[in-house]
Amino acid sequence: xxxxxxxxIGLEVHAExxxxxxxxxxxxxxxxxxxxxxxxxxxxxxxxxxPVLNKKVVEFAIKTGLxxxxxxAEFSKFDRKNYYxxxxxxxxxxxxxxxPIAEHGYLDITVNGEQKRIGITRVHMEEDxxxxxxxxxxxxxxxxxxxDYNRTGVPLVEIVSEPDIRSxxxxxxxxxxxxxxxxxxxVSDCKMEEGSLRCDANISVRPVGQKEFGTxxxxxxxNSFRALQRALEYEVQRQIEIxxxxxxxxxxxxxxxxxxxITLSMRSKEQAHDYRYFPxxxxxxxxxxEEWVNKIKSTLPELPDQRKARYVEQYGLPEYDAEVITASKxxxxxxxxxxxxxxxxxxxxxxxxxxLLKHLNGANIDITECKISPENMAELLxxxxxxxxxxxxxxxxxxxxxxxGEKPEKIVQDKGLVQISDESAIAALVDEVIANNPQSVEDYxxxxxRALGFLVGQVMKATxxxxxxxxxxxxxxxxxxx
Amino acid sequence: MALYRKTIHELHxxxxxxxxxxxxxxxxxxxxxxxxxDKVKAFVTQTREIALAKAKEVDDKIARGEEIGPLAGIPVxxxxxxxxxxxxxxxxxxxxxxxxxxxxxxxxxxxxDAGAVMIGKSNLDEFAMGSSTENSRFFPTRxxxxxxxxxxxxxxxxxxxxxxxxxxxxxxSDTGGSIxxxxxxxxxxxxxxTYGLVSRYGLVxxxxxxxxxxxxxxxxxxxxxxxxTIAGHDPCDSTSVNYNVPDYTKSLVNDVRxxxxxxxxxxxxxxxxxxxxxxxxxxxxxxxxxxxxCEEMSLPHTEYALPVYYILAPAEASxxxxxxxxxxxxxxxxSADDIVSMYMKTRSEGxxxxxxxxxxxxxxALSSGYYDAYYLKALKVxxxxxxxxxxxxxxxxxxxxxxxxxxxxxxxEKSDNPMEMYLSDICTIAVNLAGIPGISIPCGLSQxxxxxxxxxxxxxxxxxxFRVAYTYxxxxxxxxxxxxx
Numbered sequence: 001x002x003x004x005x006x007x008x009i010g011l012e013v014h015a016e017x018x019x020x021x022x023x024x025x026x027x028x029x030x031x032x033x034x035x036x037x038x039x040x041x042x043x044x045x046x047x048x049x050x051p052v053l054n055k056k057v058v059e060f061a062i063k064t065g066l067x068x069x070x071x072x073a074e075f076s077k078f079d080r081k082n083y084y085x086x087x088x089x090x091x092x093x094x095x096x097x098x099x100p101i102a103e104h105g106y107l108d109i110t111v112n113g114e115q116k117r118i119g120i121t122r123v124h125m126e127e128d129x130x131x132x133x134x135x136x137x138x139x140x141x142x143x144x145x146x147x148d149y150n151r152t153g154v155p156l157v158e159i160v161s162e163p164d165i166r167s168x169x170x171x172x173x174x175x176x177x178x179x180x181x182x183x184x185x186x187v188s189d190c191k192m193e194e195g196s197l198r199c200d201a202n203i204s205v206r207p208v209g210q211k212e213f214g215t216x217x218x219x220x221x222x223n224s225f226r227a228l229q230r231a232l233e234y235e236v237q238r239q240i241e242i243x244x245x246x247x248x249x250x251x252x253x254x255x256x257x258x259x260x261x262i263t264l265s266m267r268s269k270e271q272a273h274d275y276r277y278f279p280x281x282x283x284x285x286x287x288x289x290e291e292w293v294n295k296i297k298s299t300l301p302e303l304p305d306q307r308k309a310r311y312v313e314q315y316g317l318p319e320y321d322a323e324v325i326t327a328s329k330x331x332x333x334x335x336x337x338x339x340x341x342x343x344x345x346x347x348x349x350x351x352x353x354x355x356l357l358k359h360l361n362g363a364n365i366d367i368t369e370c371k372i373s374p375e376n377m378a379e380l381l382x383x384x385x386x387x388x389x390x391x392x393x394x395x396x397x398x399x400x401x402x403x404x405g406e407k408p409e410k411i412v413q414d415k416g417l418v419q420i421s422d423e424s425a426i427a428a429l430v431d432e433v434i435a436n437n438p439q440s441v442e443d444y445x446x447x448x449x450r451a452l453g454f455l456v457g458q459v460m461k462a463t464x465x466x467x468x469x470x471x472x473x474x475x476x477x478x479x480x481x482x
Numbered sequence: 483m484a485l486y487r488k489t490i491h492e493l494h495x496x497x498x499x500x501x502x503x504x505x506x507x508x509x510x511x512x513x514x515x516x517x518x519x520d521k522v523k524a525f526v527t528q529t530r531e532i533a534l535a536k537a538k539e540v541d542d543k544i545a546r547g548e549e550i551g552p553l554a555g556i557p558v559x560x561x562x563x564x565x566x567x568x569x570x571x572x573x574x575x576x577x578x579x580x581x582x583x584x585x586x587x588x589x590x591x592x593x594x595d596a597g598a599v600m601i602g603k604s605n606l607d608e609f610a611m612g613s614s615t616e617n618s619r620f621f622p623t624r625x626x627x628x629x630x631x632x633x634x635x636x637x638x639x640x641x642x643x644x645x646x647x648x649x650x651x652x653x654x655s656d657t658g659g660s661i662x663x664x665x666x667x668x669x670x671x672x673x674x675x676t677y678g679l680v681s682r683y684g685l686v687x688x689x690x691x692x693x694x695x696x697x698x699x700x701x702x703x704x705x706x707x708x709x710x711t712i713a714g715h716d717p718c719d720s721t722s723v724n725y726n727v728p729d730y731t732k733s734l735v736n737d738v739r740x741x742x743x744x745x746x747x748x749x750x751x752x753x754x755x756x757x758x759x760x761x762x763x764x765x766x767x768x769x770x771x772x773x774x775x776c777e778e779m780s781l782p783h784t785e786y787a788l789p790v791y792y793i794l795a796p797a798e799a800s801x802x803x804x805x806x807x808x809x810x811x812x813x814x815x816x817s818a819d820d821i822v823s824m825y826m827k828t829r830s831e832g833x834x835x836x837x838x839x840x841x842x843x844x845x846x847a848l849s850s851g852y853y854d855a856y857y858l859k860a861l862k863v864x865x866x867x868x869x870x871x872x873x874x875x876x877x878x879x880x881x882x883x884x885x886x887x888x889x890x891x892x893x894x895e896k897s898d899n900p901m902e903m904y905l906s907d908i909c910t911i912a913v914n915l916a917g918i919p920g921i922s923i924p925c926g927l928s929q930x931x932x933x934x935x936x937x938x939x940x941x942x943x944x945x946x947x948f949r950v951a952y953t954y955x956x957x958x959x960x961x962x963x964x965x966x967x
Contacts, residue, residue, distance in 0.1 A: 048587060050720065080801050091807060
């Protein structure tokens with residue numbers, strides 16, 4: 001990337017709220033289900049129906065606003081956003097336009113060890129649309145398409161950031177932090193693969209030193225954190241190349257093609273919609289009293305930044321560790337539960353960030369699906385601390401625990417993995433290894449320290465890794481140095 | 483006297499005293515329909531079998547000695563823009579010619595629970611847009627007083643059915659005068675209640691902030707009885723008012739002494755038919771003779787009501803009618819190759835001229851760049867119009883005006899000139915913009931055609947309206963006049 005350009009990114013994130021019923025009716029919000037089974041006349045937008053606002057949605061939206069340090073509007077309203085699409089039953093979406101529920105907030109991300117504040121422009125509520133199911137492989141090759149309205153009317157919050165983001169990496173960090181916050185306050189599942197967290201980006205580049213923003217494009221259809229970063233990186237490069245060649249970036253909406261790794265034009269500004277927003281006359285304005293807001297505020301849980309600070313202060317964890325673990329509420333909840341049975345946070349942190357995350361990522365599962373209970377995790381570390389097993393053996397035990405969920409002690413017993421710390425037993429093996437490897441002994445005496453490692457390895461091999469490495473080292477040195 | 487001629491309260495007495503059965507009443511009404519419907523054409527759909535089954539249900543109840551409510555066993559007609567479960571609800575539009583709702587409108591449900599016998603769905607101007615019922619995509623309804631003339635609109639079918647005694651009462655909807663103006667043209671009682679007093683759930687929306695369901699009846703007493711059943715908060719309608727609905731029949735008091743009636747001078751200017759003016763002036767004199775105090779006053783923003791209405795109503799309509807796209811239900815043009823042409827062909831074919839005209843007006847008024855100049859400005863003027871009424875009601879109990887500047891006009895007379903057609907609602911529109919109640923009652927005939935008197939009340943002032951209207955009715959005979967069909 002050329003160093004002469006500055007990147008400007010703003011994100012629009014849609015999160016589905018995990019209420020039981022839809023935003024304007026009583027239909028279920030459950031994901032999945034046979035097509036058109038979670039519908040009623042209201043969410044289908046049949047002639048004559050009227051929306052009635054679900055109070056829980058407002059509560060969740062206020063919660064979101066508060067967690068993002070926003071000001072909650074005392075007076076807010078719903079508007080209609082008019083556009084035609086077959087999965088939109090009324091051909092308008094009920095949304096909030098000029099008076100959103102929350103505005104003027106921020107969230108902090110950590111970039112290269114430094115804290116950076118990203119402004120939140122607004123948080124507003126709206127209804128989700130349905131889903132088109134194409135009969136063929138693509139929309140173009142389909143003879144017909146079907147519509148599933150199960151998702152229609154599922155409540156969404158749209159969270160719009162200020163154009164404060166300066167790199168694709170920052171964009172990813174912002175989205176990760178936002179996801180963590182939404183999960184901490186328990187308003188959304190944030191499953192990108194199920195579409196309960198969706199992200200659009202506005203992106204432009206400008207020569208460093210230029211005051212006004214460059215022409216922006218809007219990117220859609222980025223379904224993972226990786227896709228977000230890759231798409232933005234591609235788009236930055238594309239826009240810079242255009243400018244370098246003396247061209248002009250066209251204001252348009254572009255879609256990310258994950259397979260090809262490129263962005264493609266969807267529609268130009270000339271084709272952009274005139275949404276003809278106006279206040280929805282079927283819904284009365286929303287007047288929110290301070291008491292309610294305060295009540296919701298008092299129920300806010302510990303948020304990621306607060307928890308991170310607590311880890312540093314209370315457990316003495318390095319900032320980095322605290323950041324990694326608190327990035328996921330479920331992971332840090334797990335961490336906290338382990339500490340009920342184990343009192344060395346740093347040792348635990350090493351294992352959580354190392355083996356645990358490695359295995360979770362490898363198996364592509366979430367911590368909530370992990371078979372290792374916090375008690376067993378704590379027990380494994382206790383076995384290491386007691387010297388019952390070595391750190392190396394522990395990794396083998398961990399693997400078994402991860403696969404089966406067995407207790408570590410049982411695995412150690414069943415597989416005979418108890419560490420050998422009996423000096424006399426090890427001494428016999430040490431003597432044998434020295435006798436069998438005269439060349440290495442010679443090398444060691446000639447100052448080749450590496451030879452010691454080989455000899456240690458031989459002893460370990462003979463015990464299948466069970467010999468206490470400290471004792472092996474000690475005995476070998478004693479004999480070789482005499 | 484034939485049963486079909488009678489009022490709700492008369493029939494209720496007959497049912498209670500077991501002098502007649504609901505089946506007899508229902509059959510009598512269907513006999514009447516068989517006699518005159520060919521001429522009047524008030525019905526889009528008749529529900530004979532369902533009606534007779536319902537009548538039998540009520541008769542069984544009476545036979546078991548159970549108490550029955552005042553609407554039980556009495557025939558009613560529902561304007562065909564209110565959803566009826568399992569029964570065609572067309573809005574008199576090609577767009578919904580085959581639409582059978584899977585649910586009942588709240589008013590329909592309330593009537594059914596009260597034992598009402600629904601005998602059919604009545605014709606209207608397509609999607610309730612019009613003032614003559616000529617805009618029905620099926621056929622025009624005729625005025626029972628003169629078959630060469632319109633019954634008014636958009637609830638023309640509901641008004642004509644009551645006037646022709648094809649039903650005992652009916653429901654209509656009123657967005658800019660669509661109950662009161664046809665009531666006036668057909669010589670029946672028509673009430674547009676306070677906005678939000680009657681649930682709109684299940685009423686196919688035209689302009690959501692103005693639409694209101696209300697009754698057509700043969701006298702004021704019946705209107706009060708119907709309101710007792712259909713008024714009240716509905717959890718399915720966010721805009722429905724949380725209000726303890728009184729027993730409106732208690733307002734039927736024959737006494738207007740001390741009642742202050744405002745006569746807005748803006749409603750008596752040019753364009754008003756001289757004999758309409760004369761009959762209204764007679765009514766004013768009548769009220770004065772009964773002890774009311776009538777006084778000329780001013781509603782200064784009246785002249786803006788029509789333009790404001792013709793920005794706001796089409797704006798809301800353009801959005802409300804967007805759902806008719808051929809995707810989920812209703813009419814679809816099958817010849818299109820892609821989704822956009824399917825939308826365009828479906829909507830070009832499915833909607834009639836007046837509906838399309840208003841969709842275009844509304845789309846324009848909401849377009850970016852025009853929103854502030856039209857929609858927002860209209861909202862502001864709407865507030866001024868409402869404030870006119872607020873100020874007036876500090877001083878007056880009711881406001882009295884003609885319901886329409888003219889009697890029923892002839893078919894085709896105004897249908898080529900939308901502006902002229904729009905003017906026939908000039909006396910009623912401001913009431914919808916202000917969200918207040920208005921009632922039209924017959925106040926005499928001009929050259930054999932009925933003239934309506936409009937009484938306007940403060941928000942939730944239905945009780946006063948009923949009292950004033952009832953007193954007038956008790957002291958005159960105009961409501962007894964019947965067309966010769």
